[in-house]
Amino acid sequence: MFRPTYPLRTARLTLRPVTLHDLDDVCSWQGRPEVFRWTLSGPRTREESRSSVVAMAGEDALRAEGDCLTLAVVTEAEVIGTVELVWRSQTDRTAELGYVFHPGHGGRGLATEAATALLDWGFTEVGLHRIYARCHGRNAASARLMARLGMRQEAHHVESYLFKGEWADQLVYAILASEWATPASSPHGQPDGGTPGPRASRR
Incomplete structure (x- = not known):
């Protein structure tokens, strides 16, 4: 089992497991249509968000292949988004990155900062070999975020779903452990958007 020593902290953020007390904050973005512009799911009612929070609250560790680790991203006592790692292959030491953020907090580099912390944990503590992420081909904000994280575009699947x-x-982006830069040299503070990758809003 791989479980972070909570909380994970960055210069401006705290990353910790989601709790039922986060419902109001989660509702504040899960009810917004623009958050789901590039995802298969749509805006949530409060009850749907409650079910989502309950599911995320149980995702506090990687216990077996297929598990998802979901962390609340907190700044100034507000949960402004989530980042996650899905353990895709134990043999290949591969995971998938996902994220979703309240669009009102975009443009400050917070998504980049949070995702950097989770990538660093995956490489240095879990010993992952490769982490990848995906987004809709027209989701420019998500593609820019993946590039800022140092991920390279590996594929452009045409009309694939x-x-x-x-x-x-x-679009598929990825980065290997051998390519990973330490957080000190990562592009913290660069502007980013609040548009999620496809995994982060699947619930």
Whole structure:
């Protein structure tokens, strides 16, 4: 089992497990249509957000292949988003990164800072070999975030999945442990958007 020593802290953020007390903050972004612009799911009611929070609250460690670790991203006592790692392959030491942030907190580099902390934990504490992330082909904000994290574009799958009744492209970015820079040399503080990757809003 791999479980961070909580909380994880960065210069401006605290990363910790989601709790039921986070419902109001989570509702503040899960009810917004723009958050789900590039995801297969849509805005949530409060009860749907409650179910989402309950599910995320149980995702506090990587216990077996297929598990998801989801962390609340907190600044000034407010949960402004979540970042997650899905353990895709134990043999190949591979995980998938996901994220979702309240759009009102975009442009300050907070998503980059939070994702950097989770990537660093995955490489240095879990011993992952490769971490990848995916987004809709037109989700420019998510693609820029992945590039800021040092991930390189590995693939552009053309019309690879059905998205709201239309065939859509998908971009795949990845980074290897051997390519990973330490947090001290990572691009903290650069502007980023609040648009999620596809995994982060799957619930």
